[in-house]
Amino acid sequence: MLARAGLACNQLVAYHRSMLRREVVFDAPADEVWRALSDPAFFSDWFGAHVVGSLAPGRQIRFTFPDGVERAAAVEDVLPHRSLIFRWLPFERATDGSTRARPVTRIEFHVSETAVGTLVVFIERALSEARAAV
């Protein structure tokens, strides 16, 4: 059992180092890709939630998921056509108005052009409570 624990630990560390990371090349121009990632109206088409708010540092974006649950995120950094970073706030609101604590994760999109298309790196990183306060 402990040997499996060691293996699980190594796997987790490997995951953690890479965080949750996906690198995808899209067959679309970089400005089209950037718009899909940074314009809340387009964001709503693929993220899996209806999104409202402006993507500027310090501002909040509000997400409403198909099951009616609402959650907000704080925009941390925007480098137009390059990167967008936001952080989930630590709670969500259910349809009956009750709130529930949720873990804080930071989501990053990094966009760059390559010879074969537009590369987007998607990162989701779980934050400790202490760092989440920063």
Added chain:
Amino acid sequence: MNDKRAGRVFAALGDPTRRQVVSCLTDDGPLTATELAARVPVSRQAITKHLQTLAEAGLVASAREGRELRYRLTPAPMADAMSWMVSAGAEWDERIARLKRIFAR
């Protein structure tokens, strides 16, 4: 699946010294803070702080043995963290699939 706990597990394992502590507990079985300080190149005081963080993440438990506490690994929360990784990963894969369909139009 408790994903708040998963966050604590990731934070706990995010520190290389704590990973070393976990590694020692895996390899050598339950150890005291003194025994860990002999294996990991930080002070006993630092070890104790790290053990506290690991305990708060549910990754270690302790039992009193004479004047010292002996710590053992309780790896179940790692399974929670792994589950979180898998389901969050699946969510991103769905998002990426939707994005690809959008650009394919």
